[in-house]
Amino acid sequence: MRKTKNVIFELSRPGRVGYSLPKSDVPKTDFKAKLPEHLDRKQPAELPEISELQLMRHYTNLSQDNFGVENGFYPLGSCTMKYNPKINEVTACLDGFANIHPYQPVETVQGALQLMHELQEDLAVITGMDGVSLQPAAGAHGEWTGLMMVRAYHEKNGDLQRTKVFVPDSAHGTNPSSAHIAGFDVVSIPSTAEGLVDLEALRNAVDDQTAALMLTNPNTLGLFERDIVQIAEIIHGAGGLLYYDGANLNAILSKTTPGTMGFDIVHLNLHKTFSTPHGGGGPGAGPVGVRAHLREFLPIPRVEKTEEGYVLNSDHPASIGPVKGYYGNFGVLVRAYTYIRTMGPVGLRKVSESAVLHANYLRKLLENDFDTPYPVICKHEFVLSGNRQKKGGVRTLDMAKRLLDYGYYAPTVYFPLIVEEALMIEPTETESKETLDDFADALIAIAREAAETPETVTQAPHHTSVRRLDEVRAARVIKVKY
Numbered sequence: 001m002r003k004t005k006n007v008i009f010e011l012s013r014p015g016r017v018g019y020s021l022p023k024s025d026v027p028k029t030d031f032k033a034k035l036p037e038h039l040d041r042k043q044p045a046e047l048p049e050i051s052e053l054q055l056m057r058h059y060t061n062l063s064q065d066n067f068g069v070e071n072g073f074y075p076l077g078s079c080t081m082k083y084n085p086k087i088n089e090v091t092a093c094l095d096g097f098a099n100i101h102p103y104q105p106v107e108t109v110q111g112a113l114q115l116m117h118e119l120q121e122d123l124a125v126i127t128g129m130d131g132v133s134l135q136p137a138a139g140a141h142g143e144w145t146g147l148m149m150v151r152a153y154h155e156k157n158g159d160l161q162r163t164k165v166f167v168p169d170s171a172h173g174t175n176p177s178s179a180h181i182a183g184f185d186v187v188s189i190p191s192t193a194e195g196l197v198d199l200e201a202l203r204n205a206v207d208d209q210t211a212a213l214m215l216t217n218p219n220t221l222g223l224f225e226r227d228i229v230q231i232a233e234i235i236h237g238a239g240g241l242l243y244y245d246g247a248n249l250n251a252i253l254s255k256t257t258p259g260t261m262g263f264d265i266v267h268l269n270l271h272k273t274f275s276t277p278h279g280g281g282g283p284g285a286g287p288v289g290v291r292a293h294l295r296e297f298l299p300i301p302r303v304e305k306t307e308e309g310y311v312l313n314s315d316h317p318a319s320i321g322p323v324k325g326y327y328g329n330f331g332v333l334v335r336a337y338t339y340i341r342t343m344g345p346v347g348l349r350k351v352s353e354s355a356v357l358h359a360n361y362l363r364k365l366l367e368n369d370f371d372t373p374y375p376v377i378c379k380h381e382f383v384l385s386g387n388r389q390k391k392g393g394v395r396t397l398d399m400a401k402r403l404l405d406y407g408y409y410a411p412t413v414y415f416p417l418i419v420e421e422a423l424m425i426e427p428t429e430t431e432s433k434e435t436l437d438d439f440a441d442a443l444i445a446i447a448r449e450a451a452e453t454p455e456t457v458t459q460a461p462h463h464t465s466v467r468r469l470d471e472v473r474a475a476r477v478i479k480v481k482y
């Protein structure tokens with residue numbers, strides 16, 4: 001196995017150099033900048049001394065200790081780790097996009113504003129909404145922004161008693177968190193045995209304190225909430241608003257829209273559905289869209305089109321105000337815009353069709369070897385349970401680690417919370433049939449190992465550069481620097 005030192009200082013030897021600069025042609029002078037005494041260095045800085053080749057290998061090796069969608073299959077459910085086309089990077093690096101400043105006069109950034117305005121309009125069509133703000137930095141931030149608009153709407157109507165936000169028990173954890181941070185009381189709605197919102201429970205829960213229902217459709221089990229029209233009637237009938245968590249929009253692109261289903265507010269995760277790089281804490285974008293009755297509350301400044309060109313308009317007195325410094329994560333917006341324009345409406349429809357086909361193909365390949373709590377046609381993702389393997393002492397966590405040995409990133413595990421030993425698998429539309437077949441073979445091989453040689457799985461991973469970590473210790477003894 002390759003021997004690597006992960007810390008560059010350990011490679012350092014006095015006198016080694018990794019650069020050769022041309023001889024300085026600036027004449028030497030005695031000039032010395034005056035620094036405060038305590039900042040004036042007495043000893044040279046202890047920088048690593050290392051050759052160019054060693055440095056090259058160091059960073060290349062580090063990059064290979066990581067796993068990304070460009071190394072291999074990354075079926076992390078709900079996260080939509082699809083391939084990010086490189087054309088997106090080309091446009092995001094264009095000088096007029098990459099090297100502009102937020103304080104530049106608007107006349108000098110008309111192209112950037114035009115892109116934002118057109119992206120707003122495209123997203124409004126894709127979601128069936130009437131107005132869009134690109135400001136929020138991620139999905140969770142979009143949720144909070146949307147809920148602040150829910151609040152503003154009920155306050156404007158004098159409905160101050162509307163304090164309850166309903167969230168199904170299959171929801172992503174950000175939903176109840178955002179509702180709580182926006183000042184609402186969170187009320188959980190149970191799912192039926194089929195994995196859908198329990199209509200009876202919802203009917204019994206709504207009252208004149210209902211502010212909103214947050215719903216993901218298809219939900220995090222990958223199942224389409226087929227009663228969505230009735231759900232919308234129940235919520236609207238009680239005077240509440242319907243909030244769409246757009247993380248799974250991938251599954252319905254160009255097929256239907258949240259607006260058609262009766263939603264009032266939507267957030268999107270451009271970094272999931274619209275192919276911009278994410279994971280590892282990279283930047284995201286969580287635009288929000290609203291129907292006409294909520295448009296006045298959208299954040300400011302807004303990108304608007306006038307006779308004189310594009311402007312940033314903050315003259316919207318009912319707005320909830322700015323929710324982020326400046327105008328959004330612009331680089332992510334350029335990538336998403338590029339993706340939407342290269343695909344077009346027909347391409348986006350193919351995205352959702354292929355995402356759903358791939359998920360169902362993989363689900364069928366795996367259904368005999370794993371428990372399938374919801375054995376029905378799914379949308380773009382599906383959830384298995386590792387309960388059968390757990391009886392033999394192998395947990396879902398172990399199988400997730402073992403997958404790394406086979407060269408795959410693990411699916412999302414232990415989520416949604418309502419499925420025991422959950423494995424949530426989202427293949428995305430960008431993978432080939434061969435990849436799906438090979439991945440299914442690997443998971444089936446792991447199921448066999450779990451039955452025959454369980455310690456192979458419980459001790460995994462065996463072939464990664466870092467073996468299994470002591471996760472309890474890692475959480476308790478946090479060490480974030482060398």
Ligand SMILES: *Cc1c(COP(=O)(O)O)cnc(C)c1O
Nearest residue numbers: 078138139140172174245247269
């Ligand atoms: C990813 C996700 C979110 C949160 O979005 P971020 O962009 O990670 O903040 C919310 N809901 C669901 C269903 C998700 O998958």
